[in-house]
Amino acid sequence: MSYVNKEVIKNKTLKEFMEVLVFENKESGSLYAAQVIANKVLMNNSVNEETVLGLATGSTPTDMYKALIEINKSGVSFSRIITYNLDEYYPMKKSSPHSYHYYMYDHFFQHVDIHEENIFIPNGEIKNEDLSKFCEEYELSIRRNGGIDIQVLGLGLNGHIGFNEPGFSMDSLTQKVTLSDTTRTAAVKYFGKKEEVPFQAISMGISTILSADHIMMMAWGNEKAEIVKESIEGQLSKDVPGTYLQTHKNVTIILDAESASKLDNDRISLIESKLS
Ligand code: F6R
Numbered sequence: 001m002s003y004v005n006k007e008v009i010k011n012k013t014l015k016e017f018m019e020v021l022v023f024e025n026k027e028s029g030s031l032y033a034a035q036v037i038a039n040k041v042l043m044n045n046s047v048n049e050e051t052v053l054g055l056a057t058g059s060t061p062t063d064m065y066k067a068l069i070e071i072n073k074s075g076v077s078f079s080r081i082i083t084y085n086l087d088e089y090y091p092m093k094k095s096s097p098h099s100y101h102y103y104m105y106d107h108f109f110q111h112v113d114i115h116e117e118n119i120f121i122p123n124g125e126i127k128n129e130d131l132s133k134f135c136e137e138y139e140l141s142i143r144r145n146g147g148i149d150i151q152v153l154g155l156g157l158n159g160h161i162g163f164n165e166p167g168f169s170m171d172s173l174t175q176k177v178t179l180s181d182t183t184r185t186a187a188v189k190y191f192g193k194k195e196e197v198p199f200q201a202i203s204m205g206i207s208t209i210l211s212a213d214h215i216m217m218m219a220w221g222n223e224k225a226e227i228v229k230e231s232i233e234g235q236l237s238k239d240v241p242g243t244y245l246q247t248h249k250n251v252t253i254i255l256d257a258e259s260a261s262k263l264d265n266d267r268i269s270l271i272e273s274k275l276s
Helices: 006-011 026-046 062-073 100-107 128-144 181-186 206-210 222-233 241-247
Strands: 018-023 051-055 081-085 087-090 150-153 175-178 200-203 214-219 251-256
Touching: 018 026, 026 051, 026 062, 026 150, 026 214, 026 251, 081 128, 087 100, 128 175, 128 200, 206 241, 214 222, 214 241, 222 241, 222 251, 241 251
Parallel strands: 018 251, 051 081, 051 150, 150 214, 214 251
Antiparallel strands: 087 200, 175 200
8 A cells, every 4th residue: 555645746735744853963863763663663562563664774874773783682672573675786796795785784684683584685686587576576575564664764965765866756666776877976985986886776666665654764964955955845856756755644854953954944943853
């Protein structure tokens, strides 16, 4: 079932669904995001139900993973968590330190009591001819597990969510995608040289993302301020996939003071400030 509210898109009165929370810094915003996840997990654990999470990589969620590891150590079991990652470079060996597979184990999975069989990450090693089958199966698997409860997102400098680059339509599903030049340039800090950055990736689609019950998008720092503003306050546009979030009924945008700094004043009044 999709939670996209078509009525709202038509009327373009989109923003009232968005909860925008501004925190002191990345650490406190990340702690809040981790606590939202932990509350959901605790609730589901108490009735022996699974919690299905959609997860992101990159620099944005690193402190959230640190906080989740601490929460797990403090006794909240993650043994009933099922995770689906947003994306993976293609082609990409799982063992490569540049893979999102490696990132997820390094930053999160190897430190918590999640079961290996509950971890789903797009497979950057899949043969090209098997790729579309793999993507279909990824979608089916999410649905078989009851859909994503909480989808964690970062925001690309060009407004991409997952690796859904500007121009992608709202009904896209998990597929092989071509990375934009902006995205490849942003990845140079991890790969060292631009020539090393893959041209393609496998990404969950926009529609897949928007099917989650709850979306939590985080963004930190001045460099994200402009695209945060466009995504939250701009007109719905395929040129800025972040604007698609305006159509979802249950979105929480988690910002620090810098990434929130360009939001309009009349918008600020709708923001619950978590600044001390
Ligand atoms: C990562 C992902 C991307 C990133 C985005 C922001 O799995 O899907 O959309 O969230 O590129 O990247 P950072 O967090 O490195 O600024």
